[in-house]
Structure formats: C-alpha cells, structure tokens
Amino acid sequence: xxxxxxxxxxxxxxxxxxxxxxFKADPRMVVRAGGMHYYTPDNRAILDATSGLWCCAAGHxxxxxxxxxxxxxxxxxxxxxxxxxxxxxxxxxxxxxQILPDGLDRxxxxxxxxxxADTALKIALAYxxxxxxxxxxxxxGREKGYHGTNFGGISVGGIVRNRRTYGPMVSGVDHLxxxxxxxxxxxxxxxxxxxxxxxxxxxRIVQLHDPSTIAAVIVEPVAGSAGVIIxxxxxxxxxxxxxxxxxxxxxxxxxxxxxxxxxxxxxxxxFDVKPDILTMAKxxxxxxxxxGAVAASREIxxxxxxxxxxxxxxxxxxxTSGHPLACAAGIATLDxxxxxxxxxxxxxxxxxxxxxxxxxxxxxxxxxxxxLGLIGGIELSPRADNNRAGEVFRKCFDAGVFVRxxxxxxxxxxxxxxxKAQIDQIVDTVRTALKQVx
Ligand code: PMP
Numbered sequence: 001x002x003x004x005x006x007x008x009x010x011x012x013x014x015x016x017x018x019x020x021x022x023f024k025a026d027p028r029m030v031v032r033a034g035g036m037h038y039y040t041p042d043n044r045a046i047l048d049a050t051s052g053l054w055c056c057a058a059g060h061x062x063x064x065x066x067x068x069x070x071x072x073x074x075x076x077x078x079x080x081x082x083x084x085x086x087x088x089x090x091x092x093x094x095x096x097x098q099i100l101p102d103g104l105d106r107x108x109x110x111x112x113x114x115x116x117a118d119t120a121l122k123i124a125l126a127y128x129x130x131x132x133x134x135x136x137x138x139x140x141g142r143e144k145g146y147h148g149t150n151f152g153g154i155s156v157g158g159i160v161r162n163r164r165t166y167g168p169m170v171s172g173v174d175h176l177x178x179x180x181x182x183x184x185x186x187x188x189x190x191x192x193x194x195x196x197x198x199x200x201x202x203x204r205i206v207q208l209h210d211p212s213t214i215a216a217v218i219v220e221p222v223a224g225s226a227g228v229i230i231x232x233x234x235x236x237x238x239x240x241x242x243x244x245x246x247x248x249x250x251x252x253x254x255x256x257x258x259x260x261x262x263x264x265x266x267x268x269x270x271f272d273v274k275p276d277i278l279t280m281a282k283x284x285x286x287x288x289x290x291x292g293a294v295a296a297s298r299e300i301x302x303x304x305x306x307x308x309x310x311x312x313x314x315x316x317x318x319x320t321s322g323h324p325l326a327c328a329a330g331i332a333t334l335d336x337x338x339x340x341x342x343x344x345x346x347x348x349x350x351x352x353x354x355x356x357x358x359x360x361x362x363x364x365x366x367x368x369x370x371x372l373g374l375i376g377g378i379e380l381s382p383r384a385d386n387n388r389a390g391e392v393f394r395k396c397f398d399a400g401v402f403v404r405x406x407x408x409x410x411x412x413x414x415x416x417x418x419x420k421a422q423i424d425q426i427v428d429t430v431r432t433a434l435k436q437v438x
Contacts, residue, residue, distance in 0.1 A: 006041075028397055033060035036415055036422055038402060046397065049426045050404040051415045054224060054256040055287035058336045059415040065288050065332040072328035081109070081322040089322035092330045096284075096293065099265040099334070101274045106301035109322040110292035113255035113281035114148025117218070119294045120277045121152045122316055124216035124249045127300045130307040137172055138209055140202070140217040140248075144178035146225035147218060147253050147279075156218050159226055174205045176217070180229045182379065186368040187361055188230070189354055195232030199239040202246075211246035216277070218251040221267035227409030228370050228377025236273045249276040249300075255292070259283035260337060260416050262373030263347025270373070276300060286333045291326035342416040346374045352420055356427045357412070363434045376412035378430070388437055395433035401426055 010024045030038040030046065036059055038046040051057055058065070072088065079086045089109065097105030108123065110116045121139055128136040141147065141156030148154075154163050155170035158178065163169060177198055185192035206214060221236060223229035243250040252275035257267035260283070264270040268278060277300065281292035305313045320326075337343060350373050357376045358369055365388060368379040380388050389405035396403050403426070404411045410430065414422070 028394075035059045035061070036418060045400060047401045047422055047425055047429075049396075049401055049412050049414050051283070051413050052287055053282070053404070054261070054413045055282035057259050057261070057283035057416050058286045058333060058340070058342060059417045062286060062288075062332075062336055064336055065286055065329050068328040068332035069288060069325050072325045076324045078320075079324060080319065082317060086322075086324055086327075088324055088327035088331060092322075092327040092334075095331060095334050096280075096295065100278065100295050101266060101268045103297055104268075104274070104276075104278055104295040106296045106298060108294040108296070108316075109318075109326075110281070110294065111290050111318055111320055111323075111326075112148065112292045113253075113279065114150045114153050114292075115318065116255065116279035116281050116292035116294050117147035117156075117253060118150045118152035119292075119316065120218065120251050120253075120279050121156065121216065123277060123294060123296055123300065123304070123314070124251060126304055126314055126316075127249070127296075128215045130304045132307075133212070135212055136215045136247075138174065138214045139170070139172060140174045140176060140205060140214065142176040142178055142219050142223075144180065144223060144226035144229060145175075145218070145220060145253075146223065147220075148255075174209070176201050176205070176219070178223070178226070178229060179232055179235060180227070182368045185232070187358065188370065189358060190372055191230050192232045196234035196238050198232065199235050199242060202239060202242045206242075206246050206248075211248065214246065214248050216249035216251050217243055218253060220253045220255075221257050221271060221273075222262070222372055222375060224256040224375070224411065224413070225406060227379065227406050228375060228411050230370050230372045230375075231271070236271045240273045240275075251275055251277040251279065253279045255279055255281045256375075256413065259333075260343035260346050261375060261413065263343060263350055265343060284333065285326055285329035286336070288333075289323070289326040289329040291323070291330060340417070346416040349418065349420070349423070350374055353414075353418075353423055356423045360427060360431060360434075363431055365434055365437070374414055374416060374418070378410040378412075380408045380410070380434075382408050383438075391437045392430070392433045395436055396429050399429045399432065401429040403430065 031041050032039040093107040143158035145158040147157045155173050158175050179195050179198050258280045262270040276297050278295045285291045354371050365380040367381050370377040393405040
C-alpha cells in the first residue's frame with residue numbers, strides 16, 4: 001500500500017461484525033469505487049458481488065447521486081425535522097409512497113435498518129394503544145431472523161450470537177420457527193416447494209397467549225444475515241392470512257429486499273403479500289448517505305394521530321431523521337432506479353444469475369445453493385475451525401471478487417447493473433476458490 005494511503009495505526013477503529021485481531025493482522029482495504037468495482041490502494045479492481053452490504057443497488061459512485069449530495073450540502077447542510085420542515089423530506093416521502101405497496105405511504109425517517117426495525121415495533125405498539133387495545137403488546141419474530149442490532153431488533157431477531165451476550169431482552173417476545181430446511185429443499189431453484197405449513201406455528205403461539213395479547217409479527221421476506229433463507233412457496237401468504245384472522249399487524253423488514261433486489265420495487269410486490277408496516281434502509285439512498293425509513297399504512301398513521309393525548313402524537317424520532325443530504329441522495333437514487341429501469345433489469349437478468357449460481361452444484365464443500373431475484377446463497381459443509389467460508393471469501397478477494405460470508409454461507413447480492421460476463425466472473429472465481437480450500 002502506498003505510504004500516503006496507509007493509516008498510522010489500525011488499533012483505534014473497533015470494526016463492527018469483524019474478527020478485529022485477524023483482520024488487523026492481514027487487512028484488506030479499498031480506497032475508491034465506481035460502477036461494479038472497488039479499487040484497492042494499489043489500484044486493483046475488485047468486482048463487488050454484494051453491493052457493498054446489500055446496499056449499493058445502482059452500483060458505486062453514481063454521478064447523479066453524488067451531485068445531489070454535493071448540492072444539498074452546499075444549500076442546506078442540516079435542519080431538524082422536529083417542528084421544522086424542509087422540502088426534500090416531504091418530497092422524498094411522497095416519492096417513496098409512489099413505489100411502496102398501495103396505501104403504505106406514511107413514512108417515518110430513520111438512519112439505519114436497525115433504527116427502522118425498532119421504530120416499526122414501537123409504531124405497532126403505539127397503534128395498539130391508540131386503538132384502545134393496550135393489552136396487545138406481545139411481539140413475534142422468527143428464529144434466524146435479523147432486524148439489526150438495537151434492543152428491539154435483537155429481541156425479535158433470532159440469531160443467537162447477536163443476543164446471548166447482552167442480558168435480558170425486551171420481554172413479551174415469541175419466535176416462529178425459521179424456514180431453512182436443507183434436508184428437504186437443498187438446491188431448490190427460487191422458492192422451495194415445501195414448508196408453507198411452517199407459518200401455522202403462529203396459530204400455536206396465538207393459542208398459547210390469546211390473540212388479544214399480540215401486537216405484531218415481524219419477518220424478513222427473504223432472510224439475509226442468517227445465510228440467505230428463501231421463503232417456501234405460499235408461506236408469506238399464509239402468515240398474512242393468520243395475522244389478518246387474529247387482528248395482528250404484519251411487519252416486513254425489507255431492508256435487504258427493498259428497491260429492486262427481487263426485480264420488483266419491494267418483496268411485498270414480488271410475493272403479492274401486503275404488510276401493515278414495512279422497513280427500509282441500505283439501497284434507499286444507494287447507501288451514499290446513511291438512511292432508513294418505516295412505511296406505515298394510513299390506518300395506522302390516522303389512528304395514532306387521531307387518538308393522541310398530547311399535541312405530539314408519537315414520542316419518537318432522531319436528530320437526523322429526514323436529513324437533507326440523505327433525502328437528496330434518496331430522491332436521486334429513485335430517479336436513477338426509474339430512468340435506468342434497474343428493477344426491470346434485475347428481473348431480466350435473474351434467470352441467468354440462477355443458472356450460473358446453480359452451475360456450481362457438485363463443486364467441493366457445497367451442501368446447498370439458494371437464490372431468488374438477484375440474491376444468492378451457497379452453503380458449505382462446516383469445518384472444524386468454523387471458517388471455511390471465511391477462507392473462500394479471502395481467496396475470492398485476492399482473485400478480484402468481493403463476496404460476503406456469514407457462518408458457512410457465501411452470500412451474494414450484486415448491484416442491479418451487473419452484466420452477464422460479471423456474473424460469470426463471480427461464479428468462476430468462487431469455483432476456483434472452492435477447489436483451493438480444504
Ligand atoms: N434488517 C435487515 C433485514 C438487515 O439485513 C439489516 C442489515 N443487514 C438490518 C435490519 C440492519 O440494518 P443496519 O445495519 O443499517 O442497522
């Protein structure tokens with residue numbers, strides 16, 4: 001690495017979700033990005049097979065987004081949205097409402113997916129109170145679910161490592177079973193045919209506690225962080241039916257599935273299942289500025305506003321909710337998605353992606369390949385050191401492709417601008433890496 005780019009020390013930055021000691025002993029750095037690629041300090045191009053972290057859906061360094069941020073920073077660097085308005089926050093909320101599922105057009109701005117999850121849970125509870133049902137306070141998440149790292153999110157979440165060091169969780173939470181069933185559904189193309197009945201576990205939880213105590217169910221339509229779990233055919237519809245039957249709100253965490261990942265604006269469109277509350281983040285600004293948002297139905301918004309006991313209807317918000325730079329980036333991002341027809345593009349290239357990924361079947365260590373839209377997951381058999389996928393990740397990076405790994409799973413979520421030749425490059429690089437690891 002050239003000395004001008006080398007930090008004096010790597011000690012101070014406590015890196016998130018990273019083996020700090022191992023990373024700092026053998027660091028990987030990038031200093032630039034553009035389109036489908038990152039660039040290392042010695043100017044090697046690294047093909048980004050994960051859109052950063054499921055977030056740069058339009059690719060890196062999109063000029064229109066960069067310019068919008070620069071303009072916004074020069075015009076209005078910051079304004080609170082507590083008792084004060086600025087036009088881009090209203091405009092961006094309106095624009096989001098136009099692409100969200102019908103009627104889900106009351107938008108609360110946050111700064112991340114984690115904040116969106118906790119905001120969604122709080123809105124669900126506030127709604128039940130506002131409609132005179134304060135006894136409906138229980139929250140239901142799912143095993144292997146990931147809803148960020150704040151206390152609400154880890155409480156309804158079901159990734160054990162994210163919970164177990166942090167003492168008591170939020171109380172009144174139950175978990176549905178996860179839907180991953182490698183024994184039954186390995187190498188399914190798209191949605192597994194079997195497993196819709198797993199949604200019926202909600203019926204058992206409802207019987208246990210009584211529906212009059214349950215506020216909301218939260219799930220990721222496609223679970224990412226636990227290793228890419230595609231919902232079985234019919235599962236989400238069944239969950240929706242049961243929630244409606246028992247007067248329980250359904251929350252979709254669309255932090256990774258929002259903004260074209262499945263070839264539709266949201267997963268809700270893809271599965272034709274409408275939640276009552278929907279969370280977003282990541283690609284909402286193409287990740288050029290941190291931002292998240294929660295969309296609630298008009299019914300929820302009106303109920304909370306019309307039944308408030310104080311002039312402020314919801315005691316919740318963030319200093320940087322609806323930040324001018326984030327809103328400007330968000331509007332430019334939506335313009336980019338629309339003008340470049342990126343959601344349609346993702347839908348069109350998804351079959352090629354599926355075929356390419358499944359061509360890896362039979363390569364060493366692979367026990368399952370999962371895909372939907374422009375999402376992919378390759379599960380490897382476990383190794384004693386729990387780090388086979390980590391080794392594949394490093395080999396791919398050295399060979400010029402940035403993938404993600406979580407546990408034994410390699411996860412893929414390339415920018416929606418990806419070309420067929422780049423899909424081939426990803427698959428060939430992974431194939432070679434798999435042959436090299438023990
Ligand atoms: N929900 C889901 C489904 C996610 O995948 C993530 C992040 N991977 C989050 C919430 C949390 O988002 P953030 O890291 O922006 O807090």
